[in-house]
Amino acid sequence: MKTLYILDAVSFLFRSYFAIRGMTNPRGQSTNALYGFIRSIQKLQKDFSPDALVAVFDGPNNKKARTAIYEAYKSNREGMPEDLFPQLEWAHNFCTAAGIPYLSEEGVEADDLIGAIAKWAEKRDIKVYICSSDKDLCQLVTDKVFMLNTHKDNLLIDELKVEEIHGVKPHQIVDYLAIMGDKSDNIPGIPGFGPKTAASLLQEYGSLEQILCSLDEMDNQKRADKIKAHIDDAKMSKKLATLILDVPYPQEEAFYLLKPPNVELLNRLYQEMNFNTLLKELGQAQISPPETAPICEEKTTYTTIDTEEGLKTLVQMLSKEPFVCFDTETDQLSPMEGQMVGIGFAIRPTEAWYVPTNGALGLKAVLSALKPLLENPHIAFYGHNIKYDIHILKNHGIHLHNIGFDTMVASYLLAPQNNRHGLDTLALEKFGKVKTPIKDLIGSGKKEISMRDVPIEEVAPYCCEDVDYTCRLKELFETKLEEENLTDVFYSIELPLIPVLVDMERYGMYLEKEKLHAMSKILREKLLVLEQDIYALAGEEFNIKSPKQLAEILFDKLQISLGGKKKSTRADVLESLKHDYPIAEKILTYRALEKLRSTYTEVLPTQVNEETGRIHCTFMQTVTATGRLSCKDPNLQNIPIRSEDGRKIREAFVPERPGWVYLSADYSQIELRLLAHLSQDPKLIAAFNSGGDIHASTAAAVFGVPLEEVTKEMRAGAKAVNFGILYGQQAFGLSEELGIDRKEAAAFIKKYFETYPVVRDFIEICKETARKSGVATTLFHRKRPIPEINSTNGMIRSAAERLAVNTPLQGTQADIIKQAMIKIHAALKEERLAHMVLQIHDELIFELPEENVSRVQNIVKSIMEETATLSVPLTVNIAIGKNWGEC
Template sequence: MPKLILIDGSSYLYRAFHALPPLSNARGEPTGALFGVVNMLRATLKAKPDYLAFVSDAPGPTFRDALYAQYKANRPPMPDDLRSQVEPMLAIVGALGFPILRVPGVEADDVIGTLALQAQAQGIEVEVSTSDKDMAQLVGSHVTLVNTMSNTVLDGAGVMEKFGVMPSQIIDFLALTGDAIDNIPGVPKCGPKTAAKWLAEFDSLDGVMANADKVGGKIGESLRATLPQLPLSRQLATIKTDVPLEFGPTDLARREADVERLRELYARYEFKAALKELDAGADTSTSAPAGREVGGEGAAGAHGATEAALQPPSPAETGFASSANGAYELVTTQAQLDAWLEKLRHAGLIAFDTETTSLDAMRADIVGISFAVEPGQACYIPLGHDYPGAPPQLDRGDVLRALQPMLEDPTRPKLGQHAKYDINILSHYGITVQGVKHDSMLESYVWNATATRHDMDSLARKYLGYETVKYEQVAGKGAKQISFSQVDLDTACRYAAEDADVTLRLHHALWPKLQSVPSLQRVYEEIEIPLVPVLAEMERRGVLIDGDELRRQSQQLGKRMLELQQQAYALAGHEFNLDSPKQLQAVLFDELGLEARLKTPTGQPSTNEEALEAIADVHELPRLILDYRGLAKLRSTYTDKLSAIVNPRTGRVHTSYHQGSVATGRISSSDPNLQNIPVRTEEGRRIRQAFIAPPGWKVMAADYSQIELRIMAHLSGDEGLLKAFHEGGDVHRATAAEVFGLKPEEVSANQRRAAKAINFGLMYGMSAFGLARQLGVDRGEASDYMGRYFSRYPGVRAFMDATREQAHRDGYVETLFGRRLYLENLTSRNAGLRQGAERAAVNAPMQGTAADIIKRAMIAVAAWLAERDDAHMLMQVHDELVFEVRADAVEEVRRAVSERMSGAAKLSVPLLVDVGVGANWDEAH
C-alpha cells in the first residue's frame, strides 16, 4: 500500500522543547527544539513515504473556542525561547520539501483526522507522527500513531493496551477523564482506569450517562453532577474528520528540496550532522510517489517539468556521468547502431530496458530501447517519438531485426529491472527474449524483501545513494502528462539510458550480496529467475471469459439486490438508501433502537461490516445489509468489470503477476486480481463459471491439498502429525480423535470443526480468545482444546517456540529452501506489534515454503509444456494452478502436472495434488 505520513507539528515542537536541553548557537539563538524537530524530520524522510505533510495550527480562534469560551484557557503562553524557534522551524520544513498545512478555523488535529480518513478510504496506509493521546481516536485498520521521540507505534491493539479501551471509545474516554491542558471539563476524580472500567461495562459515554445512577460512592456523585456538560466534553474531544480541504492525500507528494536554503539554515543553527548529510546528498532525495513503476513508463502523461528539474545531478555529486559528458549516447544513425551492436556482441552482461506508451504490457507499443554494457556507458535508441518536429529516427523494424539475434541468444547474459515487462513488450514484435540471467528487482527482493520497495527509484536511492530522473520530470504529471513518445529526444535519452545504466549498477551492488549467502543465491537462481519467463508467458496467454455469462450474472445480482432492497424497506417500514451510511444509521439506531456496538472516530454509530456483524444476531436488517453489500461488491468488481477489460488484441483477460510484492515469496495478481475471486458464497463461486475454455478444450485446475499443514508436519517433525498424514485419512478427524481421546469414527462434527480450526489457526498464531470466537465457545473451553492439542502434538509447540527463538536471535526466519523473511518489529516496545511479528515468524516458514514449492512446480510444468501445443498454464491462485487443455490430451496432462507438482519438494509427508477438469473453472475446481 502507498503510505502517507502526517506530522503533528505542534506536538513535535513542544515535545522536542521539553525533552532536549536549552541548546543555542554561537549567536545565542535558542536551537534545542529546532534541533529535535530537524532530527525527527530527517528520520521521517528516511522512511521514504509516498505522501507526507507537516500540519500545524493556524493563527486565530477555532470552532471549539466558539463552543466553549474556556477552551484551552488554562494553557500558558508559549515560552519566548520556543516562540523564537517557530519561524526557523517552518523555514527548514519548507526547504526540506514538506507540504506545510495550516487551515484557519480548525486545529491541526482536525486537518490530520480528515486526511487520515480520506487516505484510509483510498487504500493508503497512514502514519500519524505525534505524541498527542487525543489522536488515538483516529487509529484504524490502516491508521497508526508513531511517537518518534519514544520510537513507539500505536495500533488498535496498542491503544487497547495503553488506555484500556478500543480506538472507537477514545472520544468517550477523553470526555470522561477530561483534559487539563485543553481545559476539557470531564468528570472530577475520574481517572483513566475508572473511565476504562465504565466503558467496558457500559460500552459508550451514552451508556455511562444512562446508567449513572448505578455508579456508587463519591465518584458516582461526581458523574451525576457533571452529566449536563459531558456531551460538550465529548464534542470538544472529537477530532473533526470532515474539514473542507482544497487538497487531498495524493496532493501531498514531497517537493524538491531547496538545498542551498537548507545549507544556509543548517549552517546558521550549527546542525553539523545534518549539514554533513546534506553535503553527502542524502537530504536532497525526493519522495514523490511518482517514482518509476516497475516495468516501464506509461501513456499516462503531462507537460510541466521545469527546466531546472531536468538538469541531471553533476558527476561530482553523484558519481554518475551525465549525458552532457557524452556517456549517454542518443543513437539515431546506422553507424551509431552498428557500433553499439559490436559493443553488445562483446559484452559480458547486457543491461536493457524498453520505453513504451503504457504500463499495461499487453496494450503498450514500444517507443525506444536502451542498453548499458559498463557502468556509466549507455545508449538510447528512439523508435517511436512522434512529436511535431521530432528529428529523424532509425526504422523500428530494421532496428529490432538487427537486435533480435542478440536478444534471442540464450548464451548472451542479459539483465533487466523487472524484465518480465520488457520480455512481454518485445514479444509483440516477434522477439522471444532469452538469456535473462539477472533482474535487479529480484536481486533486491531475494536479498531483503522488506528493506525497501523494489522499483528502480527506491533501489537506486537505497543501494547507490543516487536520485534517478523521475518520469514526471520528463513528461509532467496529472491531466497534462504526455506520453513518452512526445518527450524530446535529448531529454528522453538522459532518462531512458539512465534506466539501463542504473540497472547495471544495481546488479553490481546487489549480486555480491546474494553470492555471500549461498542459500539466497540458490533461491534467486533456481526459483525467481527461471520463473520470470513462465509468468511472462502466462500473462501473454491470458484467460478466456464468457461475457454473456457475466452479463447474465450481473442481471441476476441486480435482481437479487433489488429483492434485498424491498425486504429492507419492509423491515424499516419505509424506503431509504441502503448505500447511505447516514440513512442506515438513522434506521438502525434511531428508528429500530438497535445498540450501536461500534462507533466512528467522531463518536457516531458505525455501519461498517464489523459493526453490522456485531448486531446481526439481534435483528434481521443488519444481515440483510451485509448480504446486499456482498452482492454489490461482486457485481462492481467482477461481473460488470471483467467483460470491460477484455483485451481487444487477444479477446482475453490478462492479469499482471508480481514476484516482488509479498514478503513471504507469494505471487500476487492485479489488473485484474484473479487471486481474490470469492469462493465461500454461491454467487462468488458462480463467477468462476465465466472462466471458460475454447471449443474442443477443457479447463483443468490442480490444487495442493492442505499444503501449509503438511509443511508444518515436515518442519516440526511431530510424530502424531506425521502419522496422521501418512495414514492418508481425514487429518482433521485424526487430530480431533487425538485431542478428545476418541476413536476417529466417534468424532462429532463440532469436534472435527474444532480440530480443523486449531490445525489451521496455529499457523497464523491464533490465540485461545480467537479460537473461542471462531468456535462460539468460551475462552476456557478453547484454551482447554489448545492445551490438549499441544499435549498430543508436542513437536508442534517445540517448533513454534524454536522458530520464535530463532527469529529473535537472527532477526529473520527461513523457508525450507533458504528464503529469508526479516521481521523488524520483533524488538518493538509495542506489545501488539511485537506479538504480531512473532506470529509472522511462525507462519512465514510455512507460507513461504508453500510459495517456493508452487513456484518450483510452475517451472517444472512449464518446461514440460514448452514443446507442446495442447496445454497452456493460465493462472496461479495461491496453491492452485489453472490450465487450458485440449480435450484429447486431458489425461496425459493431468498425470504429468500432478507428478511435477507432487515432486516439487521432498517432504516427510506425501505432497498431494487434487486435479479437476471441466468446461469452466468452477467445474474444474
C-alpha cells in the same frame, strides 16, 4: 497578520500513519506518517497560500491536568505505535527546515494549546482557521474562528455548519460532549445518551446546568432518572471536555509568520527518509550519496545511435559480451499493447547507448538489426522489471532466450518487507542519484503525452540513465545476494519463473462477457430488493454504503448494543449481530453482492483485450513479503469461490476452443504438511503418513476417542485449530469461529498442544530465532525481516510473532509451487500439451485439449508431488471442468 492557520499536527500524523503503508527509509524505519504530514502541509500551502501557520503537537505528559480530574481519561487508547514515535521528532525537523513555526509544551495537550492561540488571535481581530477534524475543537468556532477539514475537500466549518453537523451551537459543544461522552477520550458522559439525545436536550434546555435544574419537570421521567443517577459523571465530563486556555504560548505575531525554507536541510531530510518524489520536486538534480551507499561516478557517456553504421557497430560490440543490460521505452504501460519507441543498452556503469525506433532508422530496420542480438542464447540479458521488456519484445516478434538478472526482483529478495523497488527509488537510496522523473518528459494527468511524442534528444538520456543505473544495481545486488545466502532462491526460483509468468500472461483466459452482463442485471435486481428490506428494517432510507450513516441507524436509532465494545460497522461486528438482528445479516449480504457487482461483473468485461478476446492479468513477484505471487489488472486470485454467485463468475471463464477443458491441480493441506515436516512432530507426521483424514485424526487424538467415534463437531473444531495454529489464532478467535465459549476454546487449544507438543516447541523456536536474527526463513532460505518482533508495543510484537511462525510455512509453500510451475512449464511446452493460465497460491489452472487430459494430469501431479522431499507426502487433487467454476 490578518489570517492564522493552526494545524492539529498529531492528528495529521496519525491519519497518515494508518492511511499510508510500506514506506521506510534506508535504515528500515517507517516514514509513512511523516510523508503524509509533509504532503498535507504542502497541500494546505498550495490551496490557501498562508502567511502565518503554526503546527501544534501534544507535549510530554500532556494528560496530567485531566487525569487529576478523572484517572481513566484516555486510558482506553492503545499506546502510540512504536514506529510512529521517531516520526514525531522528524515532523519537528521538517517544520524547522520548511520554515513552519511549531509548538509543543510540557504537560499541555495540543487541543488546549490550539484553543489558547485561537482565542488570543481572535482578540486581535485575526481570522483563524483550525485545520482539524476533532469535534472537541468546534467549541472554539465563532464569527472569526473556523474549523477547516483538509481531508474532506477543505470543508469549512463555521457556526451554522457546527449546528448542521451536531445539532447544537458551538458554545453548546462542551455540554454536548458532557452528555453523550467522548469514547475516543474515554469521557464517560451519561450512559446510553447518544448525539441525537444530547442535541435534543440542549435544543430544549440550552445548557447542561439548565437540564440539571429541570429534571423534575421533564415529561420523560425515565430519561430524567437516568440523568439524576449520573449528575456527577456529566459535571466531570464537562470539565474534561472544556479546553484549558491558561497555558503558555508565544504572544508575538512575528512568531507565527512563515519563514523561507532551508533547502539544504530539506534536501538532507528527504534524502535520509528516502523521499524520492519530494527530492525531485525540491529541484535537486543530484545529492550527496548516503554514507552506506557506493559512490557513483559522475562522468557519463550516453550515445544516441541514429545511423545504420552506428547500429551495426553497436550490435557487433554487444554480440561479444556475456552480459548485456537493456531497457525498452514504449508508448504505453500495457505489456500486451505497448509498442517500442526505443531501446537502451549498457554493459558497464557510466556508458550507455540509446536506439530510437521512431527516428531516422525506422522501426523495421532497428528490429531487423537487433533481433539476432536479442535472441542470442549465449548472451545473458538483464534489466529492471525485465518481464515487461520481454513482453514488449514479443509484441515485435523478438523472443529473448536468456535472462541473466533482474534488479527489481533482486531488490525485492533483499528487502521483501518494502514495497518500493522502483528504479528511481533504488538509484536514490543506493547511490544518492535523483533520476530524471518520467513526468518531466511526458507530463501527467490531462496534459500527459505519449513517449512517442517526446523529442528523441530528451528520451535518449532518460533511457541511458535507466540502463546505466540498472548496471550499477546489478553489481551491488550480486554481492548482497551472495552475502545474504539468497543466490539459490534468486537463480533457481525467481529468475526461471519470469518466462513462465510471461507465457501465462500472454495466453490469458477467455471470458464470456454476455454471462457477466446477465449476472450484473440479476445482481442489481437483488440489490434493489435488499435495499428496500434494509430501509424497512431501519424505518428510513439512508446510504447503506456509508459507515457513518449505517452506524447512526444501528447504534443510535435502533439502539443495538455491542456490550461495551467500540461501535463499528466492520464485517466481523455485523457477523456477531446477524443472529439477533436481521438488518445486520441483510447488510452483509448486500455488501457481498455489491462487491461482486462493482468489482467483477461490471468490471471484468471491460478488461478483455479487444484483439485476443481474453483477459491478460499481470502476475507480480515483488509484492508479498512471504514470496507468494500476487495478481492485478484484474486480480483473478481474489474471485470468491465459497458463494454461489462467486462460482458463477468463475463459470464465465471458459476455454475458447471447442473440445478444450480446464484442469485444476491443488495442493492438499500443504501448509499443514509443511508444519509436520518443519516441526518434526512425530504424531503429526504419523497422522499424515497414515493417509487418513488429518482433521479427524487430530480430533481423535485431542478428544481421546477412536477415529470412528469422531463427530462432525469434533472434526470441525480440530480443523479450525489445525489451520488457526498456522496464523497464531488464540482462544478468542477460535471461540468466534466455532461459536463456543472462550474457556472451551482455550481448553481445546491446550489439548491440541498436549497432543502435538513438538508443534508448540516449533512455534516457540520460530519466535526465538526471529528475535535473535530479526528474520524468518523458509526451507529454501528465502528471508523475511521482522524487526517489529522486539518491539515494546505488545500488539506490534504479537503481530510480528505470528509472522515469524507463518512465514516459514507460507513462504516455503510459495517456493514449492514456484518450482513446480517452472518444471511443469518446461514439460508441457516442449510438446504443447497444455497452457498454464493461472496460479492461486497453492492451485494451478491449465487450459488444454480434452484428449490430453490423462497425460497432462499425470505430468502435473507427479511434478507437483515430487518437487520437494518432505517427511510427509505432498498430495495434489485434480479436477476437470468445461469452465473454471467446475474445477
